[in-house]
Amino acid sequence: MQIEADGGSRGNPGPAGYGAVVRDTDGEVLLERYGSLGVTTTNNVAEYTGLIEGLKAALELNATHVDVRMDSKLVVEQMSGRWQIKNPGLRPLAAEAAALVKRFDGVTFEWIPRERNKAADMLANQAMDEAKAGRGSARPSSSGSTTSNSPASEESGSGAPTLSWAPPSMDNATRIILVRHGETALTQEGRYSGRGDPALTDEGQAQAMAAAGRVAGLSRDVTAILTSPLQRCVRTAELISAEVGGVPVTVMEDLIECDFGRWEGLTFGEVQERWPREMQAWLSSTSVAPPGGESFQAVAKRVRGALATVVNSHAGGVVVLVSHVTPIKLVLRDALAAGDAFLHRLYLDAAGVSMMDVWPDGNVAVRSVNETAHLR
Template sequence: MRVVVEADGGSRGNPGPAAYGAVVLDSEGPAAQVLAQRAERIGHATNNVAEYRGLIAGLEAAKEIGARHVAVRMDSKLVVEQMSGRWKVKHADMRELASQAAAVSRVFDAVSYTWVPREQNKRADALLNTVLDGAVLDIGKRIDEAPRQRQAPQQQAVQQTLEAVAAQPAASWEPPKSSSTRLILVRHGETEASRVFRQCGRSDLPLTATGMSQARAVARRIGSRDAVAQVYSSPLLRTMQTATAVADALGLPVRTDERLIEMDFGEWEGLTGQEIQARDPELRDQWLSDPTTTAPGGESFAQVAARVGAFVDEVVEKHPGENIVLVSHVTPIKLTLKSALGTGWELLTRLFLDVASLSVVEFAASGRSSVRLVNDISHWQR
């Protein structure tokens, strides 16, 4: 489930009497339906503390209704930039709250943060001012504790959400049925960078001679499988060379999509893990433990997960019951496996993917998924 969280916080005096408001919506825009709301007076605090409390409350509400992808919209530049990893969190109070928000974020497949003008965050702003005024809600109570007649629209929306969840198929040991989309995930063949485990994100390197041989082996392996309807690829050279070998063997064209591209490692491009650790030990540790932390000048795992997840959703919707080849890189493939398994972010550091490896997952439109194969290199391993 994809949701939008609008959150805000404020104090009268900064610091002074403070409150937060948060709204979970099914989409953006004025026609969006409210799925959940939170608002609470939090005593004497600063604007920034209240804003972080609003974010945490909104993320918790999204978690409670089963959201997997969350788009956060706030008019706090500080919170958006800090949670996106572009600004450091210097104040002790902010570090604790940012850590709490990051901890909640890890339950989702992806969380993105967008700054919006205050006039586009009116719902959350109205909630916090309502509890500060004390005109509608009892001071100190959450909005979901307000009198029944004041919550009718919210309760109806939440009830509809619960009914939709209840209508989904129950968990089962059986794999998804034939209407599921089977994704054959292919990592590109060997490059000079992959041979020595250097971070190669946006650098457009070609395959080595060994890498080309691996690509042809992948093509033979996939060509012996069930019929494939389409081959999609990252537009970088190493993936295109691999995808072209596969597509030629299948008699299909290659369709490229930027969302399948590798993570942008920024200033860490071309470095090994050991070199990055020596250069930026604290930042690398935070990057590996917090999915919202970006590589310097690059991307975070959460940002990559958002774009890859959107692409996979589109493919599943467009190709029900079909076999689809996706030729990509380590990070997008790991994130797709993470989504199919429903695991936490720790999978990214615990799963190894070889070059020219095959992994297979299935996604159904109902939301069910299964993993059928991971990191198979039997087609080229000597």
């Protein structure tokens, strides 16, 4: 089963509510829960409450395995064990959620953009609207620990970034510089290049050196360089390291390219001719994998985990991630809160550079996408 959960507070603190939706594996809604939480609850308390009520609802339906999906990066990362729970007001709720998790055979947590969590968000807002109108909630929470008088802290920002035209402060932001590797022989020929390990061509080496110069121009204060394990990325990362003062290069397995299975090494036209139905299904849904390969959803899940680890481990630093087309596209899709069609509309050049800033509360500012002026 799938759980979509959300919560919010109008004022932080202010009138608050939560929402949770339980779906079957086909996406059909099985059960909904929502409720008002009074006027003193912070956003994160409301989000944790939505999670708790969603887990309870799934247990009522005798679920054994659930995939929890939330647009609160903080809740997802804390429940996944990657972020510490620093706010004392959240610890009892996290403990209650953890106790419920233990009652399932398996629970996974996945961050999703707010646009893909509309159903739970709508329920949370409905609860707040009904409370404001004096009608209460049609499905009040049964939890006795859903309110908090704790003021908002650094952990109590909304799951949705605050909308503003003002330039964001860089306090506590982690700058992420995304670099696609230089050209290989497969890149030249437009062939699917996933887990194969071709080396950079001479032109690819020159492109990687140019990208290194661009990275150095963006920041001389690079704190970490992380790369896919494949040699086309490792070599690109090494050239960047040499340009920014010898910052060590660390391999991060989850930055590896999508596994294209039986399509590896083939052109789009060759795949279209041999697997027309499979190709159409793959283009139509990120949940579909190439024969013997990996779906974009699976890639997105590991890349989100990698990015969360980076932000947590290098908070406030400047981190270069050297990777491939698919992982970089997925990072940018999530950062821009775009839909899946974005993946087929964005073109990323070999040795192209993109940049974004990420804050601990999940806010993101995309600074550039696929810079290529350094390649001319």
